[in-house]
Amino acid sequence: MKTIHKLMSGVAIACVTFAIYSCKPAGPDKALTGDAASKAYVAPGKYDEFYNIVSGGFNGQIGIYGLPSGRLFKIIPVFSTFPENGYGYSEESKPMLNTSNGFVPWDDLHHISLSTTNGEHDGRWAFANGNNTPRVARIDLKTFKTVEILELPNSGGNHSSPYITENTEYVVASTRFSIPIGDNTDVPISSYKENFKGTVSFIKVDTSGHMKIAFQLVTPGVNFDLARAGKGPSHGWFFFSCYNTEQAYTLLEVNASQKDKDFIMAVNWKKAEEYIQAGKGKTTKARYAHNIHHEETHSATSTILQEVLQLDPAELKDIIYFIPCPKSPHGCDVDPSGEYIVGSGKLAALIPVFSFNKIQQAITNKEFEGEFAGLPVIKYESALYGEVTKPGLGPLHTEFDGNGNAYTSFFVSSEIVKWNIKDLKVLDRVPTYYSIGHLCVPGGPTRKPHGKYVIAYNKITKDRYLPTGPELTQSAQLYDISGEKMKLILDFPTTGEPHYAEAIPAEMLMPKSRKIYRLEDNQHPYVAKGEGQTKVERKGNEVHVYMTAIRSHLTPDNIEGIKQGDDVYFHVTNLEQDWDVPHGFAIKGANNAEILIMPGETQTLKWKADRTGVFPYYCTDFCSALHQEMQGYARVSAPGNNVPIKYSTGKTEDPTSGAGQ
């Protein structure tokens, strides 16, 4: 009996050790409570409650995760090529990454905005910004595919983007780096004050989602950081955080941190619209790409646009007002009521909350403390609702839960702090592991937050996961906020380096998620709607193969008559009409990638026939018990060898015929 008892307590200890170890391998565990795992647990075969649409930062992609499980479902390539499915490599998708600089295969994707109607999620699109070569992208939430990319002229570093107005009337894009714009851009860097300008682009979104730059505000040279649109009573206004009001152009770490206060820039965009309608805009020359993916042809087009409408700062006197905000403000977030604007000075030790009503009164009563570059600066006290005192160190971003609470991330003190918007009192704080950047409450930026969770996207991972050499996965953390106290319930790894993310209830996207492309609707110019339409055609040095794929053969699977030096275009149509049956296509020696072809879709891989021989091609996406049989051969002959174009499937020939050709 004693032995048994001993044995059992041994098991118990092992269980305890295992339980602790499996939940949290290392690091501080004070924040974890007993029922955490069950709250994040989604049983096999069950669905998550939320889609979490997460920026990928320097991978130029978007990750789609489930909440509360933290499971990764999909990576959507946006500004970066993706050899896994051929994005940026297939002939159809190459135009998506065209810019005025030519093909740009990478960008730095920071922020997500989900489309809204009346300030509430409507589940139509996600917008994302490309920082480096300034661009804004639109992702269709039926297909989870990037369907439009608009480049931004006169912009350096599109960071303060892609924030939207409450009916998705506009997406904004403003410059992080002010740069010289206009006709003379070859100027000394030291002439920053005189020659460098910021721009704020208002991109009009039409009902089909298509984007067009309606106008650009030309502003004094500063750095724009983040932004939020007004909503409800403040609809018609937009708020931008600005730093480097010192207008430094070197060692910004020191030189742009001199002043006690920088600004939040309030923009009356309805007024700007009036000025544009009154013809006060000035059309200026520009050069920027507008790329659209067309669903009916499964192909993208790229158009280079030549001009943009600008409003000059001289016209901006009653469009733009600066509000002092301590110190180097980063986040600039508007609460669900639309009345409160929260500025988060990343070097500040307090959080100022501004009142929209007070701002309006201050403007009416001209309670200005002076001007910045000729534009009015409202007195701090006149705009201020109140300050959250001693909240933590290094406030960055604020989200809202719809119950009057705000959640602010603190990078320096590594925590999330919950506070009440009305009385500005701190209610709770939880540590994050480590150094949180952005945070996300489902529906947090909307008029009607869904609440329930807050997710921390941390900048430092250190000891949270099994080490993988110097480079580690990025660490996200999920907290339950349904009670008074925030509770850590899950760590989950993320791809790239997430910045902002949004989350939307699963039932808003799930019912309309697309399953197939109908063959009947396929208008690709090289489609083969059935094996009867497969063929191989020569056009000079180009060979076009109209190919079909269905479980489990490619037609044609024998191709001859290709000559060394030819450019061969494999236009592959997937004849399947069932969900989750993509086929892939790869051919030996291809210098680009594979292509994945969804059911009913046509995609094209270009292949240079640079040497003679016989080259196998095959399906790369496991499709059936006979997937391994899904293959073909392409013969490439020397230019002088007179082999005619010939193609077939399932045809066997007398082995001697054609010998010596």
Added chain:
Amino acid sequence: MKKLFLIMLIGATFGACGPDKPKQTSENEDADSYENIHGSEGGNAVAANADDGKGIGQVTEVTLNTPLEQERIGRGKAIYEMKCQACHRLDNQRVVGPGWKEVTKRRKPEWIMNMVTNVDVMLDKDAEAQKLLELCLTRMPNQNVSIGDARDVLEFMRQNDGEK
């Protein structure tokens, strides 16, 4: 011992809950919306009654007319060429799936239309369909053919079998 009991309790709560599947609002705007295809398996599965040779699915009674309906034949042929020809020849030779020659003599029209429109359920439950899967070893794909389109394909099959 007490400790052990406690641990077991915690273990039990661990696996206990998880959110249910989100409610799906049916919004049948597209032919391929989530509801349609996802729901089709359940929706089409009329009581299994394989004995009558009609298969399993929405199609319980088909009226065949003589002479053949020419309009249907044209449409049926177009659907065949786009969605079926890759695996089914018009003679009696099997490639991926069986050749279509004499199919209208071997099978009841209802069985054919159920096989085309409700293939996943047929392959799981209908004995004749299962025999074909054992023979061909490739599951016949759901080609998203509507009942109306399947009727047109049936007319084309009848013509292929020499009916006038």
